[in-house]
Amino acid sequence: MSASPDWLFFRSALLAWYRPERRPMPWKAHPDPYCIWLSEIILQQTRVEQGLPYYERFVEAYPTVGDLAAAEDAAVMKLWEGLGYYSRARNLLKAARYVVAQYGGEFPATYEGLLTLPGVGPYTAAAIASFAFGAQVAVLDGNVFRILARFANDATPADTGPGRKHFGALASAALGDAAAPLYNQAIMDFGALVCTPRKPACPSCPLRTHCRGYALATWPELPGKTKKMARRTRYFHYLVITDRAGNTIVQQRLEKDIWQELFQFPLIETAQAGGQVTDLVHHPDWPGWLPAGELRLEKSSPPYQQQLTHQTIEAVFHTFTWEQMPKKISGYALIKNKMFIKFAFPRVITRFLADKRLLLDLFS
Numbered sequence: 001m002s003a004s005p006d007w008l009f010f011r012s013a014l015l016a017w018y019r020p021e022r023r024p025m026p027w028k029a030h031p032d033p034y035c036i037w038l039s040e041i042i043l044q045q046t047r048v049e050q051g052l053p054y055y056e057r058f059v060e061a062y063p064t065v066g067d068l069a070a071a072e073d074a075a076v077m078k079l080w081e082g083l084g085y086y087s088r089a090r091n092l093l094k095a096a097r098y099v100v101a102q103y104g105g106e107f108p109a110t111y112e113g114l115l116t117l118p119g120v121g122p123y124t125a126a127a128i129a130s131f132a133f134g135a136q137v138a139v140l141d142g143n144v145f146r147i148l149a150r151f152a153n154d155a156t157p158a159d160t161g162p163g164r165k166h167f168g169a170l171a172s173a174a175l176g177d178a179a180a181p182l183y184n185q186a187i188m189d190f191g192a193l194v195c196t197p198r199k200p201a202c203p204s205c206p207l208r209t210h211c212r213g214y215a216l217a218t219w220p221e222l223p224g225k226t227k228k229m230a231r232r233t234r235y236f237h238y239l240v241i242t243d244r245a246g247n248t249i250v251q252q253r254l255e256k257d258i259w260q261e262l263f264q265f266p267l268i269e270t271a272q273a274g275g276q277v278t279d280l281v282h283h284p285d286w287p288g289w290l291p292a293g294e295l296r297l298e299k300s301s302p303p304y305q306q307q308l309t310h311q312t313i314e315a316v317f318h319t320f321t322w323e324q325m326p327k328k329i330s331g332y333a334l335i336k337n338k339m340f341i342k343f344a345f346p347r348v349i350t351r352f353l354a355d356k357r358l359l360l361d362l363f364s
């Protein structure tokens with residue numbers, strides 16, 4: 001076995017394997033920077049099957065970056081609803097407005113210029129620069145870390161600054177003088193179809209003869225990782241308070257936390273699961289303006305769960321009637337049930353609403 005991995009073999013075999021039609025992407029035939037950017041942001045931490053309908057809806061609603069820049073924030077958040085990682089939607093808007101304000105509506109054509117856009121990191125900048133403008137720069141994301149680490153049998157953790165730098169050097173060596181647009185497309189498809197995280201197709205892999213991770217059977221432990229962040233469960237109690245006219249109290253999440261800018265019902269977060277509504281009344285999160293004595297509890301739901309990257313959210317919905325609800329509550333909005341459709345809620349709330357059949361009523 002040679003001292004350093006055979007990168008010439010690596011890129012030649014990868015390019016010989018590549019067929020664009022194996023993994024159709026909507027923009028492959030028309031490498032427009034706006035479409036590439038949009039799809040890359042949507043597909044970050046999202047499966048292609050889940051992300052593509054969102055991509056199509058966005059392109060239809062906002063065919064150009066100028067259209068997106070002029071969109072209302074709430075409309076974009078609503079279109080994003082259900083996709084998660086909402087900071088991506090906020091950055092999408094910021095970046096579109098930045099492209100219009102700073103670059104006259106044209107995406108910058110260089111890797112460095114693209115990195116100035118909000119929400120665009122090295123991976124997305126490299127993808128746009130190479131696919132749309134032919135720049136000679138290698139993409140580097142979780143898929144690429146995995147392929148390079150396995151091929152080279154390199155256990156350096158990729159989730160640290162020095163680790164990323166190390167893999168950046170490997171990625172450039174692997175790219176060499178291959179045409180970057182083609183090579184980047186090939187390695188992304190290869191990570192999705194062959195050298196997958198759990199069950200790579202090693203027996204039929206075109207890199208197998210030179211893959212050190214395969215030869216040494218180390219591939220299941222690669223890429224190396226630093227210590228994992230502990231997962232925690234959070235317990236949310238939502239107060240779904242409605243008056244006789246069908247108004248419900250909602251608020252926007254503005255604090256630096258999950259689901260920033262999404263809407264929710266008044267929330268009490270407890271340290272443990274369970275607990276009675278009578279206990280919640282004495283909780284410090286119970287809103288000072290809400291007179292417990294005037295509420296009639298209709299029902300408490302079973303717990304609904306939503307898994308996030310490092311957190312599990314367990315939410316219980318307590319539905320109340322409040323006959324004398326005031327017309328205005330500072331910091332909250334009172335909305336009719338049929339207006340729910342206009343607000344972006346976290347998935348755990350939309351699931352509750354759907355179960356209550358409220359959403360069905362809205363469409364009838």
Ligand code: SF4
Pocket residue numbers: 147150151194195196200201202205206207208211213214219
């Ligand atoms: S042989 Fe297996 S581990 Fe090595 S690159 Fe191919 S699929 Fe990945």
